[in-house]
Amino acid sequence: METSLLPTSDLIADARRQADLACHSGNQALHQVLGLLIGRLERQEAELAVARTDPVTALPTRSQWTAQAQDAIASEAGGHIVVIVDLDDFKPVNDRFGHQAGDYVLAEVGERLTRIAGAGRAARIGGDEFALLMACRGRGLDAIAAALTARLAQPIDWQGRSLAVGASVGAAVVRGCSAQALSAAMSIADKRMYAAKGHGRRGRGAALTEHPARKGGSPLRPWHTGRRARARTLRAANRAVSP
The missing domain is CATH 1.10.287 (Helix Hairpins)
Structure with missing residues (x-):
């Protein structure tokens, strides 16, 4: 019983x-x-x-976010997307400017992700790794991943210095409303994030997502944030990731 x-x-x-x-x-x-x-x-x-709360970013921890995400996909109509974000070039910032600067960067990233995904929908799940749960709302994974990467690439002002980190992003659709469906989507998004990190220059500013099926399956394609690409996608970032 x-x-x-x-x-x-x-x-x-x-x-x-x-x-x-x-x-x-x-x-x-x-x-x-x-x-x-x-x-x-x-x-x-x-x-x-x-x-249940990360002291640096004030975001939910992995366990708390997972519980909240499971409740959301079980109770909310419409599809959901899981996004895994891993910061690139964060260690050099920490090493050069100290943990105070590193913590400030993490907190700022947390605020940006919360503005994008909504309160309780972003979490710090590792040292410089974050997770988001977002409603589909007709938005493609490419647009979301590209806009997230561009948004996080924007410099962070700290004590008169401009600190810059990149981000590798992986996204996946939650196919179902069970805990198993959420876990499967997180696993897929995590693998795509690591694949994106390998495609990006020094692992910086890449996102790997699922594309529409062609013959033979759904190919994966890296998205890079070079100077020109960032200029293009920054103009569309607010539209693509707005709640």
């Missing part, structure tokens, strides 16, 4: 109702015990909130 656990917030609310009843009935001993329980649950909830 399967059992389900109530969220901590529901347990706290229920304990408070019971504590009020105990107080009104004059059961001070029970009221005191429930008060101690409520305090413990509130501390636990606060600790869980910290554990």
Whole structure:
């Protein structure tokens, strides 16, 4: 027999109702015990909130984002896309300017991705790796990946310096509304991101996505952000990735 656990917030609310009843009935001993329980649950909830949030970017962690993404694909109509983003040339920034600059870059990238995907839809899932869940809304994977790469290639101002990092992007459609479908899409997007990193110059500014099927299957093609390509796609970036 399967059992389900109530969220901590529901347990706290229920304990408070019971504590009020105990107080009104004059059961001070029970009221005191429930008060101690409520305090413990509130501390636990606060600790869980910290554990579910990346302290540098304020984005959800991998586990928290995965749970939120599973809820979204199960409850929201329409298709979804998973995007995996890995920063390029981030280590040189960290090595040259220090961890304070590196953390600032990560936080700025997190803000940009949140503006693109929406609150709770972007996550930091590794050191310089991020994940997004986006609604399809008729947008092609190429347009989304290219615009994301161009948006992240824009310089970041830090203490009077212009810091630049690139990004390799992989995207995949979530084919279904189950946890397995989400996991499969993440795996595909991750492989495409690493393939894109291999295609880009020094791994910088490439995206690999799925193209319409031709005879023999759906080929993969790299998208590069050279100077001319960036100039073209930056003009379309806001349109392509707008919520």
